[in-house]
Amino acid sequence: MPTLEVPIEHEEMSAFEAVGRLAEPSSDESRSRLELFDGFIQQAFRTSEFLQIQSRYIQLRGSLTAYSTLSDNWNSYGAEHPSPHTVELTLRLLNTLRHELFLPVRVIPSAEGGVAAYFKADDRVSYLEYRNSGEVILAMYDQDSEPDIRELTENDADESRAIALIREHIRA
């Protein structure tokens, strides 16, 4: 009887990825069958807000995993690689946001050393940056006003505060 494996934290592959990773089909017929199946599954995901959020969460987490393997000077301008701690903090943020159905558009390594989560709606942008130095920077801006930049801490209360501020700014 099939047993659910203990999920490997941060590593489990989802169906969203699995569909694209099925073995290379051996004939045109099996390839088209695979594409048809892929299309069906993708359609199921595309037409659900919840599944799109799950899919985006997995993509963002995949990006984070990739950043954890960067070396120093990854941008050829001398930037430090993101520390495992900043990757962990960003993952914690993503996990919180996934349950709130409010995800960043992307996560990127920071030129200052660390990881930043970017949020965007129309011309309103916000990012929360976890730096290797321990600084946590929240920035919010749009085309019409001066950037609002705040220094926060890594604790849970500040994470909640940052999420509330970002949400308010993005949805203004």
Next chain:
Amino acid sequence: MATNSLHFANPPITEAIVAIVVSDLPDSAVEQIRKLVQRALPRYPKATDISETQFVGEIRPQGLPKASAQQKFLGLQFQSEDSKQIFQARLNGFSFHRLAPYDRWETFRAEAFRLWELFRETVGDVKPLAFSVRYINALVVPAPALLEDFLKLYPEIPKEWPQNLSNYVMRLDLPISDQTSDAGHLTAVQTLLPSQPGTSSILLDLNVQYPALRNSNETLWQRIDAVRPVKNRLFNASLTPAMKARIS
């Protein structure tokens, strides 16, 4: 168990959707759809375009290759302030989405109907072609664990095979006959979702679709109401007593 009403204290519903496909509206209806931005206020303050971009590339034996891109407006998506309620008004249909927490059928159906009427009043005459009622569930169970302890619907694996599932995707298409119609169609999708350590989150996506050609508006909604016991029966039959106990 009565299937017309099914209630669990901790429902695993992550999204419920009512969707109605209509005959393609003319491009002139775009202007009407845009009027919904004002009419959907104040409950749906956020509206975003739904569009489709088409890229066409042409390589010819003689002459230079040609490429073009075209963007087509399909409709608008509206979101409530808390993003828990969404509706789409498109040139080819309408859908209403309720994300968790899900309350109950009556409130879900009432809001779907209210928005559908708003859509009809705004864009004019629409001809329904098909409708669907879809419930997307995330069933959280301890891991490792046997799937059969929680679900009655799962992939059967020969005992000679490795038994540990790290993930799977299962999609079933089944014709369904009931008092509503004998041309119904169930699409069930099951896979594993991202989960917390020590647990597995199983997606159980049940979508029932029916043709609705030549249905009056009244008949259409009577038929949508009639899906309620059908989707309850299907969901109820998918779970073992242990799973029901977990969500009760």
